[in-house]
Amino acid sequence: MAIKKQIPNLITLLNLFSGCIALVFITKSNFEWAFYFVCLGIFFDFFDGFFARLFKVSSPLGLQLDSLADMVTSGVVPGYVMFSMLNSSQNEITDNPLFAYIGFVVTLGSCYRLANFNIDTRQTDSFIGLPTPANALFILSLPLVLHTSDSLFTLEFLTNQWVLLAIVLGSAYILNAEIPLFSLKLKKFTVKDNLIQIIFLLFSFLLVLFFHFAGIPLLILFYVLLSVVNNQWIKK
Template identity: 65%
Template sequence: MRLLRQLPNFITLLNLFSGCIAIVFAFNDNYVYAFGFVALGIFFDFFDGFFARILNASSPLGLQLDSLADMVTSGVTPGLVMYKMLLDTVNNHDLPVWLPYLGFVITLGSCYRLANFNVDTRQTDSFIGLPTPANALFITSLPLVLANTDSLVLLELLINPWFLLSVSALSAYILNAEIPLFALKMKQFSFQKNKLQIAFLALSVVLLAVFRFAGVPLIILGYVLISVVNNRFHKK
């Protein structure tokens, strides 16, 4: 039984392992596999908490381990992906060689958000600021959108260094912004209590089916916008 209680921590380490592999693929410009292993790490990140609750194995160690694993998978990886995208634009636009390193502002913002999450007692049933996994999916999907888009406007944006720097700055900001966002975890099997989550998941499936890779950033943007609208609706 004691060994079984370590299962959540083992799953957390699988998240970390996935993040390490994602970083290797990102270094080698294999963004499809980098995105895939980030998604796999987020899958493990979801289920470590799930099993911790089932086994009643939540612990301060597990909390810290979870944040350290997320720092790699959802913090370092998206920063590296943005660095690589900016590096390509620098080579094409004759810009300062140090400019791509500003992509790691995403990593800095992720680190601050994860540390703050551990001490913020307000984020038990919902989030304040964009969760790092959602941000990681958004950023790591951008090179896939770039490689698969037929839109000249989107193409021009994603190879524009100033647009990418703006995305990096906005990413770091929204990770730590005082914006309440609804949680996707369904603690009770009730349509009435989970209708927002169910509607959002249905919308996500439609966006992925219609837009494929471009659906990922649309889903994350939709998550933020729906949360903002939901917040205003409940204030009235």
């Protein structure tokens, strides 16, 4: 029983380990492999709670470990990415190298959201504000879109300091906004109970299939939009 109790915590630590590796790749400007390891970390983050519920071994320790791991994988990593993008961006606002540190506002917003999540009893079955893993995917995809696109507009857009500043501030805001968003974690295994999750996953597959890396920010925006539509539907 003791071993079974530690399995979810081990999975959570694998999330943290993946985030640490992603940070190393960012220092080498290898954003593609950083993206893959963040995805791996999010995969572990998805299943640690699943196994905790499956084995009925949920604990306060597991909750704290989960947030601490997410703080690295989905908080520090995307903040570092925005720092790197701002550091190499066009001087639309300022050429002061300290300006790039504004990118870590994403990390601060993620930290606040994770701490608030642990004490907010409204977020047991859904989310209030954008989850940090979704925000991390959005931001980690940006340098990949930039480096794989041959569009001059994309190049100008994603190297513009005003645009990057707006992304940083918008990210910190949406993480903590009072917007109900549905959860992707499956608690029941019926189509009826997971219909909106199935719709989202199918649409996400199509977006990534046709648009590749550029489909990732689109699917995060679709996630927010679908949640808003779902909220209005529930009210009716």
